[in-house]
Amino acid sequence: MKTILITGAGSGLGAELAKQWATKGHHVVLIGRTKQKLESIDKEIKDNKGICSIYECDITNPKELKKLKQAMDRDNLQIHMLVNNAGSGTFGALEDITISDIHKVIDTNVKGTIFATQTFLPTLKSMEGRIMNIISTAGLKGKNHETVYVASKYAIRGFTESLWKELEGTGVSATAVYMGGMNTPFWANSDHINDVSRLKSPFEKALQIIEEDEGQNEIFIDR
Numbered sequence: 001m002k003t004i005l006i007t008g009a010g011s012g013l014g015a016e017l018a019k020q021w022a023t024k025g026h027h028v029v030l031i032g033r034t035k036q037k038l039e040s041i042d043k044e045i046k047d048n049k050g051i052c053s054i055y056e057c058d059i060t061n062p063k064e065l066k067k068l069k070q071a072m073d074r075d076n077l078q079i080h081m082l083v084n085n086a087g088s089g090t091f092g093a094l095e096d097i098t099i100s101d102i103h104k105v106i107d108t109n110v111k112g113t114i115f116a117t118q119t120f121l122p123t124l125k126s127m128e129g130r131i132m133n134i135i136s137t138a139g140l141k142g143k144n145h146e147t148v149y150v151a152s153k154y155a156i157r158g159f160t161e162s163l164w165k166e167l168e169g170t171g172v173s174a175t176a177v178y179m180g181g182m183n184t185p186f187w188a189n190s191d192h193i194n195d196v197s198r199l200k201s202p203f204e205k206a207l208q209i210i211e212e213d214e215g216q217n218e219i220f221i222d223r
């Protein structure tokens with residue numbers, strides 16, 4: 001049994017990964033900003049006899065991450081795996097994207113992933129653990145009306161590839177995961193995709209990620 005921390009686990013892909021890893025006997029630790037969403041996934045997992053812990057934390061805030069780590073230390077929770085999944089998007093012509101949305105996407109997708117990794121790296125080193133970064137096909141190629149989102153995902157691709165080098169010999173590995181569109185709340189405030197219901201479900205993508213995961217550096221669900 002491994003202990004797996006998943007950021008942004010109150011909905012979408014993070015919640016599905018949590019549920020599926022829990023059915024395999026792992027202890028999943030769910031992180032997000034909205035207590036009710038975390039509680040609802042926690043209940044589902046526990047109703048299915050899974051082991052789950054939840055903590056509210058905004059990953060864009062290093063002080064909250066520090067408090068999260070302290071709370072987990074108090075609860076004797078040492079993680080084997082950090083899944084940087086929390087993310088947000090902003091779409092449309094660059095001139096129309098607000099400054100606040102640019103900050104939100106870069107703060108969440110880029111800085112949040114970096115801060116969370118920095119916070120848990122000492123633990124992961126002591127556990128010879130793993131980092132899994134949920135990127136997107138937006139980390140593989142440029143896309144129309146996705147400038148800021150694509151920039152954020154390329155950043156995390158670069159971050160992950162640099163971790164491969166920096167973590168050589170430490171026992172810690174890092175995996176970049178690339179997948180295309182999913183029907184999740186991610187698209188709730190956007191008309192960028194015509195028919196979100198035609199996208200694959202996060203359940204299917206989580207299943208594919210877990211099935212294809214053999215600890216390799218990269219997992220390509222879609223290209």
Ligand SMILES: NC(=O)c1ccc[n+]([C@@H]2O[C@H](COP(=O)([O-])OP(=O)(O)OC[C@H]3O[C@@H](n4cnc5c(N)ncnc54)[C@H](OP(=O)(O)O)[C@@H]3O)[C@@H](O)[C@H]2O)c1
Nearest residue numbers: 008011012013033034058059086087136180181182184186
């Ligand atoms: N949906 C797609 O088509 C698609 C395709 C490829 C890749 N992805 C990537 O997959 C990942 C998961 O996205 P999803 O589609 O499952 O979307 P989602 O359902 O919106 O999930 C994202 C989660 O992140 C959490 N979150 C956002 N900001 C946060 C913060 N500052 N601190 C902590 N948690 C935060 C949100 O919960 P709270 O608001 O409650 O904190 C939410 O539960 C993202 O990295 C996304 O870029 C999505």
